[in-house]
Amino acid sequence: MTDQQIIERINTSLAEEFELDLQDMTSEANLFTDLGLDSLDLVDLVIVLEGAFGFKIREQETVRQIRTLEDIHRFVIDKKRSLERTA
């Protein structure tokens, strides 16, 4: 899976599960101020990403630091790459 494919899968999953408009989902979009998510949505964000990529997310601290869509992209790509390395 290329980085671009990962990014696309993240964006389409989030668009569907959080009823977001793909047009607004630029990399630099802030989840809270631009896309209207709140801290409660972070729980579901983790569950959606786990479902989309089939891994468990236990990095609570990193998740709490997430602000932009790009932060999510980078987090998932890094995690996927590190899982591939250890596989």
Added chain:
Amino acid sequence: MNYDFAVIGGGIAGLTAALILARRGLRVALVEKGERTATLVRGFERRGLRFDTGFHYAGGLAPGDILDRFCQYLGIAEKLSPQPLNADAYDTLRCLQPEFEFRFPSGREPLRQRLHATFPREGGAIDAYLLEIDRAVAAFPYMSLEAAQPPELAESPTLQQVLDRLTGDRRLQMVLSIHTFLHGVAPAQIPFPLHAMVVGPYYRTAHTLQGGGASLADAFDGELARLGVDTFCGEGVEAILLASDRVSGLRLTGGRTLACNGCIATLHPRQLLDLVPDPVFRPAYRRRLHSLEETPSACFRFGAGPEPPSGLGDGNFFLLPTVEACSRLEEMDLAPGPLYVTGAPSIKSGCQPGGYLSIFPIGTRMLGPARKGDGRRDAAYTLEKGRLEQKMRDKMLLFFPQWGDDWSEAATPHTLCDYGHSPAGSLYGVKHRVGQTNPQARTRLPGLWLAGQATAAPGVLGAIISAFLACGEIVGHEKLRQELQACR
């Protein structure tokens, strides 16, 4: 009439939430679908005996202990008469394969000593286990007034993982797992902190209430009436109404509308989704609430005979066909799982048991539809119920070969659905298990909070704590904790 808060559901969580808010001078309405509040906890009377369907015994009821302190705070403690169970054996565990019996004595130190005496080589494991229970209880919000945040259950080890780390003794594991019955989640699934929160208080003291669960429900009702809470029984909620994107009221099934500024919903999370217009919650949240796993359901047998087994007057039995029975709460067959038996006291003489009640956990979605389209009992259901009754009788005879009933009645998972207004007829509602994220008190809808067994923890204590967690979001946790502290 404009209420400050409307509470949906008159179970223990809803009753607690209504009292916490009303005692602060807020105008509160409570809506309960059943004819009375706390149906399951009230139980029923038959042939001069009281059968407690929801409340059997509780930990933490000794003066100054956790549940007593909540009752003091809620103004219901004076109306309750806790009766200590048998100090030498409040619970008796009996296993058939291998043949083994363990009696739980009251108090943490007596329990520690008896465990040491029974498992002399496992002293280190026993002490470590009890210490881990203490620590987890001390970190659980409102179980300890210092703890602020609910534990990250998704990250916790399971009870089974903790036991496997401490001991390889299967019988000791069985003794320390038997109280999974009190939350309905198998050792391999239950987050250890949640197991600790449920069993910790029982390891300290075990009481029943004179007058049973009904006395608890009556105490709540009395205090609600005194504080001027308007209770609407026999009416369900059809919709949560919104105005300017926040809660503005409830529409009841009878057509009545209650205006309110806020709402605490204690019903099953799945039922909540039907009350809130679709765009309010995101698809991800709706999907999560929809897919929450249920605790097992159960079959019940109520009976009376010439000689109920001795020990039922002030203690309970947990009966296991095999050492693995605790892991088999969700079987679709009654045979492999554990069985719980408690006394049914005679109403006239108070505590003396004249009968018994036994609970056989079973997986949910066990039976086909109970009724046909015309409302009459389905013939296949009646047949299946008869088969289950026979299995229950056979299983009781395995443990008590002398057992003889003059009279008995049975209830199935369907009964739990109808009578407890629970969509799946589960014993403790939604499961708390590792890998599942249950909803929290806060929701994204301004003016709506959730409470009930699904949010914090199961059982009477779990329901009460869930109400404190929801009300703490409204009035401030710090304030609530300080007030509770004054009730020591």
